[in-house]
Amino acid sequence: MAAHRKRRQRSVSGNKARTAATIALAGAATATGFDGTGHAEPQLTPAQVKAKVDKLYQEAEVATEKYNGAKEKAEAAEKRLATLQDEAARRTQKLNSARDALGSMAAAQYRDGGLDPALQLALSADPDRYLDGAEFAERAGSHQASSVARVREQLREIERLRGASHIELASLTSRQAELKRHKKTINGKLGAARQLMSRLTAQERARLGSGGDAPRASRSSTAARDGLAALGSVTSQAPNSRAAAAISYAYSKLGSPYVWGATGPDAFDCSGLIQAAYRAAGISLPRTTYAQIDAGRRVSHSELRPGDLVFFYSGISHVGIYIGNGQMIHAPRPSAPVRVAPLSEMPFAGATRVA
Structure with a gap:
C-alpha cells in the first residue's frame, strides 16, 4: 500500500512538471502570437494602405449615391403626403359645410312635423351606413337627393385621400429607414478609411496624394488659381452658353x-456638384449619378466636349464635368476637395451631354 501511494506521488509530481512546461510553452506562444510579430497582421506598405483606402472611398461613394436616391424619394413622398393631408383637410371642411346645410334642412322639416329619411341617412355619424343606404337616399326628393349625393361623394373622396395618405406615410417611413441604413454604411466605410490613413505619416499621405490638412489647403488654393486662369479658354470651347455657365460654376x-450628401453652395459630393453646376446654368438634373447618366444624350469618349458629364466605375457611382484636354472637374472624396483631374484617374463608364 505504501509503495502504491509513493508511485501516485511521483505521478502527481510528473503531472505538475508537465503542466508547468505546458504553461511556459503557452506563454511563449501567447507572446509570439499577440505581443510579438509571429502572428500579427503584416505591416501594410503605404501603397497597400492607399489601395485599401481607395476601395473604401469608392464603396462609400456607392452608398452615398444610394443615400442620395433614397433621400430624393423620401422628400418626394413627404411632399405628396403633405399635399394629400392638405387636400383631405379642405375636403373635410367642405363636407362639414354640406352636412351643416343638411342639418338646417332637417331642422326645418322637423319643425314641420317630420324628418325625411334621406336626411336621417345623410346626417348619420356612420359613413359606412350612409354609403350602404345611398340608393335609398337617391329616391328622396330631387333637391334633397342632390344634396345627399354631394355629401356622399365628399365622403368617398375623403376616404380615398386618407387611404392615399396611409400609402405615402408607409413609403416615407420605408425611405427613412433606408436612409439610416445607407448613412451607417457610409460612416463605417469612411471611418475605416480614416483609421487606415492614420497609420501613415504626414509625409507618406502627402506623397500618395491624400495629404495632410496644410498641404491639401495649399494644393486647393493653387488649383483654384490655376483653374480660374484657364476658365476663359475652356468656356470658349463649350458648345453653348449653358454648358459654359455650368463649367464656370464648377471652376468657381x-x-x-x-461632404457626402451635400449639394452646395460651400460643400459637395460628386453628383451634388454636377447638379448645382447645371442648376446655375438653368438646367434641372436628377440627384444621383445613375439618374444623371440618363438625363441627356449619351456620347462616346471620342465625342466629348466641354460641359459633358463623365461617369466612372461599373456601377456609375462617380461623375465629373468635362473641361477638355482629357480633364474634368469633380468632387473626389472626403480627403480631397473639388479639383481638376484627368479622366484616366478612374475607370471610365460613359458620358452624357445635357446642354
Missing part, C-alpha cells in the same frame, strides 16, 4: 470640401 467651386 475649386477647393470646396467634399
